[in-house]
Amino acid sequence: xxxxxxxxxxxxxxxxxxxxxxxxxxxxxxxxxxxxxxxxxxxxxxxxxxxxxxxxxxxxxxxxxxxxxxxxxxxxxxxxxxxxxxxxxxxxxxxxxxxx
Numbered sequence: 001x002x003x004x005x006x007x008x009x010x011x012x013x014x015x016x017x018x019x020x021x022x023x024x025x026x027x028x029x030x031x032x033x034x035x036x037x038x039x040x041x042x043x044x045x046x047x048x049x050x051x052x053x054x055x056x057x058x059x060x061x062x063x064x065x066x067x068x069x070x071x072x073x074x075x076x077x078x079x080x081x082x083x084x085x086x087x088x089x090x091x092x093x094x095x096x097x098x099x100x
Contacts, residue, residue, distance in 0.1 A: 004052070035064035039074040042094075046086035047078040054090040058097045068098040 002010075009016045027037065038061035045053035054075070061071055071094050078086035 033064070035061065035066050035070075038064050039066055039070055042071060042090075043074040043077050046075045046090040047082040049082075049085045049089040051089045051093055055093050055097070058094055062097075068095070071098070 005016075008019075027034075032040070038057055042054050042057050042061060045057065058071060072091065075087060075091050075094055
């Protein structure tokens with residue numbers, strides 16, 4: 001099965017490359033550590049209800065040292081901004097990834 005990012009890469013390689021360059025420019029900025037950046041990304045995507053992106057970034061957050069409690073708190077922070085949607089869509093799978 002082709003992932004969304006693989007499809008993006010295959011169908012629009014020049015746009016995908018530009019997108020990846022933008023991401024890398026942001027990631028390389030030194031003010032925030034990798035764990036904090038991943039937690040912020042998880043919170044932003046959870047606020048949008050984007051469980052696929054949250055699920056994709058949890059392993060990266062874990063690799064950067066994020067704990068189960070930190071990921072849960074990042075997702076719970078979204079309830080104050082965007083309501084229960086992000087929590088409902090993203091919290092169950094996030095918890096499950098820490099139970100593996």
